[in-house]
Amino acid sequence: MQPALLADAAELAGLHALAFPPAEAWSADAMRLMLEMPGAFGLWRPGAGLVLSRVALDEAEILTIGVVPAARRQGLGAALLGAALAGALARGAATMFLEVAADNEAAVTLYASLAFLPVGRRRDYYGRGRDAQVLRRPLAPPLSLS
Numbered sequence: 808m809q810p811a812l813l814a815d816a817a818e819l820a821g822l823h824a825l826a827f828p829p830a831e832a833w834s835a836d837a838m839r840l841m842l843e844m845p846g847a848f849g850l851w852r853p854g855a856g857l858v859l860s861r862v863a864l865d866e867a868e869i870l871t872i873g874v875v876p877a878a879r880r881q882g883l884g885a886a887l888l889g890a891a892l893a894g895a896l897a898r899g900a901a902t903m904f905l906e907v908a909a910d911n912e913a914a915v916t917l918y919a920s921l922a923f924l925p926v927g928r929r930r931d932y933y934g935r936g937r938d939a940q941v942l943r944r945p946l947a948p949p950l951s952l953s
């Protein structure tokens with residue numbers, strides 16, 4: 808796993824397009840904009856997966872996380888998420904937030920396995936009939952990533 812740099816934007820966008828449906832894929836320009844936001848950082852494994860996160864004061868959020876279909880169910884999603892949690896803690900955050908489509912079974916199960924708990928719901932957030940769950944996880948040490 809390696810840090811995501813601005814120079815990686817095109818490759819990151821290529822990975823994102825493999826991991827997400829076309830309507831949800833981020834362009835290289837979108838990747839650059841995300842990485843340039845204050846407090847933003849990313850980690851990725853070339854050809855396999857990426858995670859982007861952002862820290863603002865003591866709160867952090869997952870901006871996106873994706874693993875290409877061929878690399879799924881091998882622990883990379885959990886490893887990327889764990890690295891983002893550790894990175895956010897190291898940057899001073901105490902809590903990590905994220906949003907997930909309530910019907911995204913893979914992601915919902917992954918987040919539950921890493922101790923994220925629901926704190927809210929945004930109705931129709933991903934389109935009509937597709938609610939978002941807002942999840943939260945404390946980052947206070949000792950940080951357990953298993």
Ligand SMILES: CC(C)(COP(=O)(O)OP(=O)(O)OC[C@H]1O[C@@H](n2cnc3c(N)ncnc32)[C@H](O)[C@@H]1OP(=O)(O)O)[C@@H](O)C(=O)NCCC(=O)NCCS
Binds near residue numbers: 826873874882916917
């Ligand atoms: C969600 C995603 C990142 C998971 O990546 P991954 O590398 O396959 O995840 P891992 O192999 O680390 O899985 C860790 C655990 O998550 C759960 N999980 C992962 N995929 C799952 C699936 N399809 N169904 C049920 N549980 C699943 C399991 O508990 C799994 O542990 P196990 O394999 O020991 O049973 C990947 O499916 C993905 O990129 N999906 C499309 C993009 C997306 O939806 N991103 C999240 C948006 S909020």
